[in-house]
Amino acid sequence: MNDTVYLVGFFCAIAIGFWLGRRDKRKKVRKSKERLSKEYFIGLNYLLNEQTNEAIDTFIKALETNPDSQETFDTCIALGRLFCKRGEVDRAIRVHQSLLARPSLTKKQSLMVQLELSRDYYSAGLLDRSEGLLTQLVEVNAGFQVEALELLLAIYQQEKEWLLAIEIGKKLLKNNVVSYSNLVAHFYCELAEEQVAKSNTTEGREYLKQALKYNKQCVRASLVLGKLEYSQGNLKESLKALQKIYNQDPNYISESVPLLEELRLEQSGSVQKSVNSYLQKCLKDYPSVAIVLSLAKEIEMKQGAKDAGKFIAEQLARRPSLRGLNQLIDIHIGIAEGKSKKNLGLLRELTRKLSDGKPLYRCINCGFSGQELHWQCPSCQHWGEVKPIHGVEGQ
Template sequence: MPEWGLLLLLLAAIAIGYALGRIDRERKRRKQAENLSQEYFVGLNFLLNDQPDEAIETFIRALDITSDSAETFETRITLGRLYGRRGETERAIQVHQGLLAKPSLSYQQSLRVQLELARDYLSAGLLDRAEALLRDISKAENNIRFDALALLLDIYQQEKEWQRAIDVARRLLGKGEAYYRNRMAHFYCELAQQSLDRREYHDARDKLREALDTDRDSVRASLLMGGMEYDQANYRAANKSLQRIAQQDPEFVSESIPLLVKVDRKLGRFQSINGYLTRCLKEHPSTAVMLALAEGIHRSQGNDRAGRFIINQLVRRPSLKGLYGLIDLHLEQLEGSSRENLSLLANLVARVIASKPVYRCGQCGFSGKELHWQCPSCKEWGTVKPIRGIEGQ
């Protein structure tokens, strides 16, 4: 055979060998990807059935199939989250740090891993490390920065760095203006409360005005402003702030009534708030408003008229607090055994009232006897309100 024929045959053999090798490698790669995909979906099924232990074992098997496949990125992210969910924060950090060290990560993938690592640090209480990562991610020119800013906001709330929280919330306004304006107003109120505690009234007033400029429906700012003006003997200004609450959120009118009555007495004209209270009772009835009106009637027209007023209101809107107010009113007129019997009933009603929560979170259902502007359970702001109905307002 001529030499050129042998050369051609040799080249053909090399080409066929290369092609066969490539086909074999492609077949193995497809088989590998198929196995990885199967393990991945098995793991997801375990997650959906709330079986995190089995899910973790499945994802680890998936990672053992290959360490170079692009599909392993999502698997490692999920595995780290599972460790975090189980409270194994150190292992979650190891998974995400190991993934972050891979030079093959794209810019977007790197940002995602850094975000997961920041979450791990938060769970571990390493706030400084989490903050440093999140501040870098928040500079990114894509939507992942909003996730970073939301986590930064959580950190600043935990650390009570209210001015920083305001700055971050302002950058989040585009993701929910009403939601973040409400939060910013509460942060300004936190700063105002700090100033009030230091008796820095001028600074407190500025912060409360900022709160109302940010969220005109900030009940908390109006209550704080009313209290501050009362302490400063600015009774007309206090009256104006407290009556503004009926337009901001009528459910909180009951919180303003005790101070509003004190303000009106300082002004020496109790009848002046009758019109306001009457409108509130008609438009947004509550036991606190009804009892305040009954007190005015008692002062000006006597026990009988006040008693009849309370009875008429209880027929329309029965409440334990209203019943207690009626009993207390009648106790003044009785003596001897009748007074003792009615006093016993009053004590029983008072004990029932004392056993009931006064406030409830509309977000998670948390209830208690103290008004929390930030729910201790779900951490939302402004969701805890007075309970209404027969056992509340």
Template sequence: MDFEPWWLIAIPILFGLGWIAARVDIRQMLSENRSLPDSYFRGLNFLLNEQHDRAIDAFIEVAKLDPETTELHFALGSLFRRRGEIERAIRVHQNLLQRADLPSAQREHALNELAQDYLRAGMLDRAEAAFEQLKPTRYAPDALRALIRIHETERDWPRAIQAVQALQGLIDEPVPQAVHFHCEEALAALNAPVPDLDAAHAALDAATHASIQSQQGSDAVPHVRIAMMRADLALREGDLRAQRLHLESILAAHPSYAGLVADQLLANHRADGTENQALDQLEAHYQRFPSLDLFNAIFQAQRTLRGLPQAWAFARAALQRNPSLLGLDRLLEARIASHGAPVQVAGGEPDAWLPLDDATLMRSLIHKHTQRLDRYACSACGFKARRFHWQCPGCNAWETYSPKRLEELDA
């Protein structure tokens, strides 16, 4: 390759330009470093070493020296909220919003942070107002999710449903609890001083539609609640056939929930004199899907319809197949209620089974223990309740209660 004379000029020029660029970069870096207070770097160091208290103190000092550091204010507010110092976080974000020169994007960010502060502090009215302002912004999906939680906490089901619909209008995201919102709306209509059956029908139709939309068909748990509520509605309207069909659909689709509807099914058949038919149906169901609630319903119905010997025979056989302290407790309770009268076993001598004094003593020994087992429990937080709940009273999660008692779950 031939040597070109102009290289003698080009090479020094290139070296010179590189030297100038390096000097400019160094000066800019030094200038930026001088513009940042030492407290900023100390704060970062404390933050990296997880010394949050000292980091906050350092950042507060920076914020006082340079009020224009908006990102630092956001970081400081987040640190306060994470530490539970909600009042200080609120003040930081309120101060940001009071700045007239704050760009719109950062103003929306500050409003979102302030809304989160209010929500964390339990100031639901202020949180709701702030999230409502965020609906036309890029924070709309998160704001709507927060509004759903707020309306759910306030048990304002119509507004919770509106928020769900608004969220689904923005993004294709299923909200499974929307089914229960409609069911709660139906329940409110039924429990009104003057029950509104038409409104209850409309709410349950909406619940069914929401279940289909969220891909929760007839095999999903909300189907049980919808069917139970439709059965109750049919009973109020005097349509016993429709009530029976809804209850039987639960036995077919969700057999583990049979104990929750056994008494209603027996009462439905009692109205037209076919209670024995229902009892046979439930006994057959129990053979395949035993549960303590179903055991109790069958045992009580056996005592009423067919007498103590039949109930005794059923209970003994059931406890032999599925030993249970709760089942034994129910049996001892019935024994004590019969005042120790001997039971006439078919084809044999009267069977005293257990003297009254011994039955009373045995029940007193196990009853305190069985009281702890005679509960439904939330799978999310462990909250225990005597009554079955669709929404946990402890953590407000939906569908976290199994239809089985604690003893069955621990077995």
């Protein structure tokens, strides 16, 4: 009887001890998670307030608390991004490489780390390594395909691998990323300009055809096609290509004016008449100083400098322009004499100083400005966003 009581008591003691141990363990785990969660959100708060150093210190402390939790995984990802953002790419790579080496990662987590690592390699300029990881991610197609394709596209643009960039762009279009049709069109234009420079006009024309297929509003394709047709003596086709700009994006009409003037000088009465008629239409609907000056040249050639000056003065009264004023002064200098000519020369020197160095183009996305037209903005890397400046100091 006593043995039975002792035996029951022994097992009860074991059970109670086991229960107390489990309870203490749960408390420790809960406290650990609560501490991790607390540190994690403190780190996020630092991050939101752009206190990067404090955020990194907090995240590192959180990693030491619980190395195998989902919160730890998220923390490692955030920590790597912080390092990369600060320019400490080597540290970002080490964080993500150590995370990738953990056997406890799920397949989805592993792929996510590979994507982050490919971003690190890209930021470090290790494009081959980044491309290798991204190619694998695209083949797996496990939820990160669009992000991988977009980064691959950035790599091929940087390397000027336009055919590969077009291939990636088409894959993004299949993923319903419609905005990439504009990029594909520009990539075809890059190829077209390369072929035209090599006198491969047939290939160049085919690439331009593809550019307009992917983006009917591609002004660049129309400009390049206009130049190509002109170089081949196809005057009417050249004019037809340039006239498309009127409906594509009138902001760029001024870019077509120099070639329109070349067409007007050709010994083709119908083309000359069509060019002048088109410029008059543009002046009415989308006026710019380039159009005004072009029409003034025609007036000066046919009617004389005084009529050309009168025309410019009338247009300046409606739309003031520094470039227009410069041309008007030049005309009057040409017909003035004596002291008047000297005074006009002084005025012209002053307006020249005012206009020198003024930007002619500005990116509507980031505000970058300069004196040359870049189809890809040097600052924000967007395509087709750099446009001629309009107004007193522009067009």
